[in-house]
Amino acid sequence: MSAMTDFGAASADSARAAAGPPEPAAGAARRSRGRRVRLPKSPKIIFGVITLGLFFVLAVIGPWIAPYSPGASVSTTNGVPQPPSAAHWLGTTQLQQDVFSQLLVGGRSMLVVAFLSGAVATVLSVVIGVTAGYLAGLADDLLSMVANFFLVLPALPLLIVIFGFLPASSGSNDLLIGLIIAITGWAWGARVLRAQTLSLRSRDYVDSARLVGERTWRIIGYEILPNLMPIVASSFLFTVLYAVGTYTAMAFLGLINPEHWSWGTMLFWAQSANAEISGWWWWYLPPGLAVAFLGTSLALLNFGVDEFINPRLRAAGLTRKRVKRYAAGPVPRRFQLGMTPVVRLRDGGQP
Amino acid sequence: MRILGRRVVFYLITALAAITVDFFIPRLMPGNPVEAILAHLQGQISASTVKSLAVQFGVQTKQGLLGQYLTYLNNILHGNFGISTSYYPSTVSSVIKGALPWTLGLVGVATVISFVLGTLVGVLVAWRRGSWLDNLLPAMTFFQAAPYFFIAFLALELFAARLGWFPTGRAYNQLDFPAFTLPFAGDVLSHAVLPALTIVVCSAAGWIVGMRNVMVTTMDEDYVLVAQAKGLGKRRVVWYAARNAVLPSVAGFSLAIGFIVSGALLTEIVFSYPGVGWILLQAVNNRDYPLLQGIFLIITFAVLAANLAADFVYVMLDPRTRQEA
Numbered sequence: 001m002s003a004m005t006d007f008g009a010a011s012a013d014s015a016r017a018a019a020g021p022p023e024p025a026a027g028a029a030r031r032s033r034g035r036r037v038r039l040p041k042s043p044k045i046i047f048g049v050i051t052l053g054l055f056f057v058l059a060v061i062g063p064w065i066a067p068y069s070p071g072a073s074v075s076t077t078n079g080v081p082q083p084p085s086a087a088h089w090l091g092t093t094q095l096q097q098d099v100f101s102q103l104l105v106g107g108r109s110m111l112v113v114a115f116l117s118g119a120v121a122t123v124l125s126v127v128i129g130v131t132a133g134y135l136a137g138l139a140d141d142l143l144s145m146v147a148n149f150f151l152v153l154p155a156l157p158l159l160i161v162i163f164g165f166l167p168a169s170s171g172s173n174d175l176l177i178g179l180i181i182a183i184t185g186w187a188w189g190a191r192v193l194r195a196q197t198l199s200l201r202s203r204d205y206v207d208s209a210r211l212v213g214e215r216t217w218r219i220i221g222y223e224i225l226p227n228l229m230p231i232v233a234s235s236f237l238f239t240v241l242y243a244v245g246t247y248t249a250m251a252f253l254g255l256i257n258p259e260h261w262s263w264g265t266m267l268f269w270a271q272s273a274n275a276e277i278s279g280w281w282w283w284y285l286p287p288g289l290a291v292a293f294l295g296t297s298l299a300l301l302n303f304g305v306d307e308f309i310n311p312r313l314r315a316a317g318l319t320r321k322r323v324k325r326y327a328a329g330p331v332p333r334r335f336q337l338g339m340t341p342v343v344r345l346r347d348g349g350q351p
Numbered sequence: 352m353r354i355l356g357r358r359v360v361f362y363l364i365t366a367l368a369a370i371t372v373d374f375f376i377p378r379l380m381p382g383n384p385v386e387a388i389l390a391h392l393q394g395q396i397s398a399s400t401v402k403s404l405a406v407q408f409g410v411q412t413k414q415g416l417l418g419q420y421l422t423y424l425n426n427i428l429h430g431n432f433g434i435s436t437s438y439y440p441s442t443v444s445s446v447i448k449g450a451l452p453w454t455l456g457l458v459g460v461a462t463v464i465s466f467v468l469g470t471l472v473g474v475l476v477a478w479r480r481g482s483w484l485d486n487l488l489p490a491m492t493f494f495q496a497a498p499y500f501f502i503a504f505l506a507l508e509l510f511a512a513r514l515g516w517f518p519t520g521r522a523y524n525q526l527d528f529p530a531f532t533l534p535f536a537g538d539v540l541s542h543a544v545l546p547a548l549t550i551v552v553c554s555a556a557g558w559i560v561g562m563r564n565v566m567v568t569t570m571d572e573d574y575v576l577v578a579q580a581k582g583l584g585k586r587r588v589v590w591y592a593a594r595n596a597v598l599p600s601v602a603g604f605s606l607a608i609g610f611i612v613s614g615a616l617l618t619e620i621v622f623s624y625p626g627v628g629w630i631l632l633q634a635v636n637n638r639d640y641p642l643l644q645g646i647f648l649i650i651t652f653a654v655l656a657a658n659l660a661a662d663f664v665y666v667m668l669d670p671r672t673r674q675e676a
């Protein structure tokens with residue numbers, strides 16, 4: 001949780017630094033630095049942060065509060081899944097396992113894999129993307145080519161081939177799964193970061209740092225990287241989102257050990273029992289919704305970061321009701337083509 | 352045209368790299384691939400299959416790694432992907448050939464529909480920003496984030512199992528024989544509606560959000576203001592802005608097509624649609640490694656071809672790329 005808030009703060013800070021006015025207004029910028037860092041207030045971000053927080057809590061305490069063991073048959077009447085009841089809040093599976101317990105236990109594996117591969121892929125993309133963008137020349141050509149190669153390659157079939165050949169024991173190793181997904185997921189971030197680094201490296205302040213004689217790693221680490229933070233955050237969230245989908249898909253295909261409980265393996269069991277055409281909605285609906293809401297919360301956070309990078313999207317996000325509430329002066333009620341809407345708060349701040 | 356030439360070379364190199372990856376993965380894994388396959392199959396395999404596997408993975412040959420690689424390349428160039436162990440004695444290429452038309456038809460049509468529809472809706476949402484249409488975005492995010500096969504589950508339960516509007520799976524009625532007749536075509540169509548709808552609903556969300564975001568930025572450009580100041584009709588102005596805003600969507604096609612194909616494979620599995628995704632599941636379940644590798648290569652080639660097509664369209668749409676040549 002705290003990691004996410006840090007991200008928001010970091011991106012807010014550096015977005016202002018990046019967009020910070022040049023020399024004449026430097027005084028104003030310095031004065032505003034003393035103020036508290038502006039945290040995002042859009043409902044999208046709040047919804048995303050809260051949902052993601054709930055999922056984190058679930059991942060930590062889920063396995064402890066699960067009423068039953070996820071793999072244990074709770075009753076001997078085999079064959080037909082039981083609908084939700086007081087004893088089993090989300091009903092049972094065909095083998096009479098408690099769906100609610102499976103849902104609680106399955107979240108941990110999902111979040112570990114998703115955030116591990118997101119972190120590894122982000123590190124890879126920063127190292128490769130920034131290096132390629134800053135060094136240019138032959139190194140850039142080679143690294144870009146590798147990134148483009150991974151970008152074009154269809155990831156899921158590749159992962160299926162890799163996992164098909166791995167020894168069966170690795171099908172329940174979250175760390176290994178996360179690392180392998182990261183290998184197929186870093187290229188998008190690397191490409192975006194490379195493009196932005198290319199544009200940053202010719203800015204005046206980088207040139208002056210170079211003329212002063214700062215070393216290359218220092219320029220990259222202290223001059224360029226801080227200005228890339230919003231993009232890094234956005235690409236991190238994107239990769240986590242990608243890992244959620246990919247991990248679910250691989251488990252659904254049966255590439256992950258089906259006894260290794262995650263939301264994907266729950267869907268795998270539901271599909272192999274034809275739950276979707278037998279009307280056993282309580283079996284596949286909870287894990288599917290869990291994946292979808294986890295993904296939605298990540299995507300909404302990503303929107304929030306996007307709105308930091310591109311303020312035009314932010315203004316566009318205001319509905320008429322909110323404009324009416326916030327606007328100090330006459331603001332066109334209806335969007336007019338060709339007009340940049342500028343929204344001011346009554347107290348003179350920004351939304 | 353130099354740009355296109357470079358792209359073609361890049362795709363050729365990528366195809367070669369994919370083949371190389373495909374060649375090395377089984378050889379990098381611990382143990383002998385043939386033994387691994389035998390362990391999974393637990394003796395339900397004939398002696399001739401073992402021999403063909405051994406030849407394919409170069410286990411008992413005296414060739415070095417380079418020799419094996421060249422043989423492998425040569426085989427692929429001649430369309431020889433080896434022999435499927437689960438559909439023995441069919442070759443991998445004949446198994447894939449039987450499934451490919453279904454996938455190409457389904458995924459191709461669904462992708463075109465979702466791109467056109469998604470882009471149009473994206474323009475509309477951006478044009479009317481600030482109106483109730485903005486509420487579509489969170490819903491779109493949900494569809495974008497939900498796994499395809501989960502949406503497919505819902506579609507099946509609702510439209511096939513409960514309402515009974517559409518069949519629950521397969522590409523055509525089992526009692527029918529494939530023929531070029533009108534009833535059969537109708538049968539195929541009614542079986543394709545639900546899978547196609549699933550793919551369109553899930554993938555259109557991405558196009559809508561992408562188009563909307565670029566369109567919002569484009570509508571603030573000076574030339575849009577000029578067009579409006581000249582007194583052009585609103586539709587005309589939006590058309591000018593949309594033509595420029597669509598470029599990133601076309602350029603982003605390469606990123607999207609991989610996602611769509613992966614999602615479509617899973618959709619096919621839910622609907623028991625006899626395409627590549629369905630045989631992919633069979634290959635995974637039966638540990639049919641030659642088929643698995645063959646499918647990976649075929650899908651990669653198909654995605655590369657789709658990318659090349661998107662590049663051609665991009666050069667046609669954007670005159671700036673032609674100027675460089």
